[in-house]
Amino acid sequence: MAGTVENFAVIYQRACERKGGELAVKALTSQPLPAAKLAQLPDSLLLAELTKKVFQSGFVWRVVRQKWPGFCELFFDFDIEKVLLLSDEMLEQKAADPRIIRNLNKVFTIRHNALMIYDVQQTEHSFGRFIADWPSDNIIGLWAYLKKHGARLGGNTGPYALRAVGKDTFLLTQDIEGYLRAYGVFDGGINSQRSQQQIQQQFNLWQQQSGLSLQEISQIVALSCGDNQLGMQR
Template identity: 55%
Template sequence: MEKFDSLYQRAAERKGGAAILNLLLGDNQQDHLVAKLGDDRILSAFSKKIFQSGFVWRVVENKWPNFEEMFFNFDLAKVLMMPEEMQERKAADARIIRNFNKVKTIQANAHMMFDEIHSDNSQHDSFAKFIAAWPSNDMIGLWDYLKKKGQRLGGNTGPYALRAIGKDTFLLTRDIEAYFRANKIIDGGIQSKKSLLAIQNTFNQWQNESDLSLTQLSRLVAFATGDNHIQVEFD
């Protein structure tokens, strides 16, 4: 496995130096800020990424204020009370993306969140705090939870939704997948349990060797891989 220092130096050379690379990596993610979010914002983020999956993101972004209005600003209690005929009516409204199967995931994922908060062994009074407390050295465990407990949150949708709310996580972009294959860290399907564990372990090792977050490390791998040589000059 490549050491962090080697990965960092290659990315810095490709981006025009350490100072520029550090700017591109962005700030360190702070999971404790996620805990301060309302669960309505978590449900909104999950739902937006579901609708953006396989669709033009810009169109979903432009229509999202209409989603907020039609689905009670994603208030869990109100969403959970929607009868199916109301969901059908909303799914047929041209003000949003008319996809009944995706509309149904809003209530389904509200159920996931409600059930987690009110389970007998729950240690958190909000789903936001549940997400915030999940350890970074087992992000694939959180991905698996969302995939199994939620609806349409598997694949890259769940990770992108987590990134959107500020949860520190790596992503499996094409550049990152290419890196792990080129370095023979994975050889099977990217979403197989074996591959995901190998990728998580690699990110865990890099975190032990650095002070970077998973988000920053994920960007670092992308910057060190593929056709993305970018030179940035300061005046």
């Protein structure tokens, strides 16, 4: 049954009890990049990470990692301007190359997401700066931006890409969703705007209580419940 959501100190204590103490929990959690460092990341790296997460979605991550050198070779190390020069015919040819995962629809997302980055560059110093400056207390707004302006970046794909590049964000894993539902933080579809606003508010409250990043809070909540095993990252 739904009940009053626990103070974060209670969640943290349970995570320590389940995982073997504070040192163990500390070893299982990580921090996001400082905003200044995130802002300095090259936009080619950001396009690469978006692409990696698009191809990993619904697929075996190990295979994506194995073929990643082929992606870098075929797409000019994800240079934004060079990718934008690729015609439909060129993309079709690359999508048939055995050095990468041959999925035409996903290959087309590379150019689409390069265009999203290029559009941001016209008004911002860089896409990295744009991401770095986005307030984490409305991280769901950045999720929505990626979903609206990018390609195949909805659901967990956008958030996982943000986590990978170092942007402070929580993730809606099965463990975390289960906890939030059990305590009645939201009761609708997890991807609805209303539900995500309610979830954001709860994470903001936990951040006020703990002084930790959203990333650390997300990981600790996952470690405090569910079936996760020692060593898993959230």
